[in-house]
Amino acid sequence: MGLLGIVLSLGLLMYLAYRGITVLILAPLLALLALVLNGEFTLLGTYTQIFMAALGDYIVKYFPLFLLGAIFGKLMADSGSARAIAETIVGKLGPQNAIAAIVLSCGLLTYGGVSLFVVAFAVYPIAAEMFRRGDLPKRLIPAAIALGSFTFTMTAFPGTPAIQNAIPMPYFGTTPFAAPIVGIAAGLIMLIGGVVWLNFRARRASGRGEGYGDHEESAIGASAAIEGDTPSFTVALAPAVAVIILNALFTYVVIPAMDTGYLGSDKFGGVAIGDVRGIWAIIAALVFSILLIVALNFRRLSDLKTSINTGTFGSLLPAFNTASEVGYGAIIASLPAFFLVRDAVLGLTDNPLINVAVATNVLAGITGSASGGMSIALEALGDRFAEIAASAGISEQLMHRITTLSSGGFDALPHNGAVVTLLGICGLTHRQSYADIFVVAVMIPVFATIVAIILGTVGIV
Template identity: 90%
Template sequence: MGLIGIVLSLGLLMYLAYRGITVLILAPLLALLALVLNGEFTLLGTYTQIFMTALGDYVIQYFPLFLLGAIFGKLMADSGSARAIAETIVGRLGPSNAIAAIVLSCGILTYGGVSLFVVAFAVYPIAAAMFKRGDLPKRLIPAAIALGSFTFTMTAFPGTPAIQNAIPMPFFGTTPFAAPIIGVVAGLIMMIGGIAWLNFRAKRAAGRNEGYGEHEESAIGESAEIEGDAPSFWVAMAPAIAVIVLNALFTYVFIPAMDTSYLSTEEFGEIEIGDVRGIWAIIAALVLSILLLVGLNYKRLTDLKTSVNKGTFGSLLPVFNTASEVGYGAIIASLPAFFVVRDAVLGLTDNPLINVAVATNVLAGITGSASGGMSIALEALGDRFAELAETAGISEQLMHRITTLSSGGFDALPHNGAVITLLGICGLTHRQSYADIFVVAVCIPVAATIVAIVLGTIGVI
């Protein structure tokens, strides 16, 4: 009955979230449902002492990244920088390479720290114009944006400031640049494989004389323009490049040179610098890059206060959504029946890489969230995964990268919030576009993760 309760709770979470009910309400209610079906009736104590504690711990640790990332993305959009980058790349590659141009535009923006939602809004009008000019099916636009926004730059390429690349750091004592060779290989598989698939689909559509098609204008329009004087390409790129460069400098140069011995005191939690180095580096990189962005675009940011405020408010729902899922996972992990699930996952093979990949992918798929699924997996099993990796002689860097890669597979199932939002932006339906999203954002990333596990098993990191 306990296992049935967990499965029922997870199933309802997935279904009701797909139906549009916020996880802020669903997560605690359905976790407590699982508690009752497991024969436990300590509802209030479980809610305040387990759910809220886990939620609070997550917010304490990761809120600065959500906050700064949202502000940075909003300023990139409001300054015209995001659109300037996308338009330049599309213009250079031309209509015949529209798919690759859109993917690369999204990839550069997200790898530079711009939120995937901001990127989707910024790039969609350009993609619509390019696809219409090249007479490519509009139904392929969501897959192109998804490929560039929430695959290789979210989980694979080393140094990405995406939250998915930050979550494993405290568990494995790693940095955003963990396992760089495997990250690059996996990222290239996703990018090249995804572009090849979409070009193949476009060629088949051309053979059937299927063009752009007749479509109603989407909610954000088909040809929005940058208001005012847009920055040049390199001015627009400078803050995005700064995020990556500063992240590396703080990770490998500045922070190691600092006196951080005070962290070992009781006042600071008796931790080591490895526990916070990665998060410190991303925070510092984003703060300085935001200042650079504002300095370069001060005249273009006509209402800086409003941009910063909207970015700040825009960070609140994502961080609390994810934190609520972490709280949900903490309750599930406290149930006796969960130990059966845990033992099943840990007993799949003797290879911790496979175990962490399966656990993360399954939970990301169930919750429809890469960060949420990974957080639940690591909160419940992170310490155990670290122990198994040490026993097996597997690098913690490798565990970090495989965990991150695994969060970006089954998370993009139809109920994923980013998928639903992206289709809404493009004015298309699941029936029209989801099949190609499934290939480029689920199938190919899972294949890349398998390749990464094989390479990691033979000693490549």
């Protein structure tokens, strides 16, 4: 009955989230439903002492990344920088390479710290125009944007400031640049494999005489197409490049040179610098890059206060949605029936890389969230995974990268919020476009993760 309660709770979470009910309400209610079906009735105590405690811990650790990332993305959009980068790349590659141009534009922006939602709004109007000129099917645009925005730059390439790359750091004592060789290899598989697939689909469509088609622009997509003064490509690109360079500089030079012995005192939680170095580096990189955007685009940012406020408010819902899913996972992990699930995952194979990949992928698929699924998996099993990896002689860096890669596989199932939003921006439906999204954002990333596990198992990090 306890296992049935967990399965029913997870199933309802997936279904009702897909139907548009906020996770802020669903997560505690369905976690408490699982609690009751497990024969426990400590509802108020579980809600305040387990759910809210886990939610609060997550916000304490990661809210600065949500906040600064949202402000950075908003300023990149409002200054015209995001659009300038996309237009330049597309202009250089031309309509005949529209798919690769859109993928690279999205990849450069997201790797530089711009939110995937901001990227989708900024790039879609350009993509629509380029696909129309090249007479490519519009139904392929969402997959091209998805490939560039939430695959290789979200989970694979080392140094990415994406929250998915930050979450494993406290559990494994790693940095954003963990396992760079494996990460680059997996990222290239996603990038090249996805572009090859989409170009294959475009050629097949052309052979059938299918072109762009006759489409009415959605209200969302149309609003994103507003023109404005844009900076030069160099000025636009500078803050995005600064995020990556400063991230590395703070990780390997500045923070190691600082006197951080005080962190060991009770006042600061008795932590080691390795526990916080990665998060500190991303925070510092984003702060300086935000200041750089403002300095380079001060005249273009006609209402700086509104841009910052809008970015700030825009960070709240994603942060608390993910934190609520972490609270949900904490309650599920406290149930007696969950120990059966835990033991099954931990005993799945003798290879902890496979075990963490399966656990993270399954939970990311159920929740429809890469960060949410990974957070639940690590909250429940992170310490055990770290112990098992250490005893098996597997590096913490590799565990970090495989966990991050695994969060970006099954997360992009149809109920994923980013998928739903992207289709809305493009004015298309799941029936029209989801099959190609599934290939580039689910199938190929899962294959890349398998290759990464093989590389890691034979000793390549």
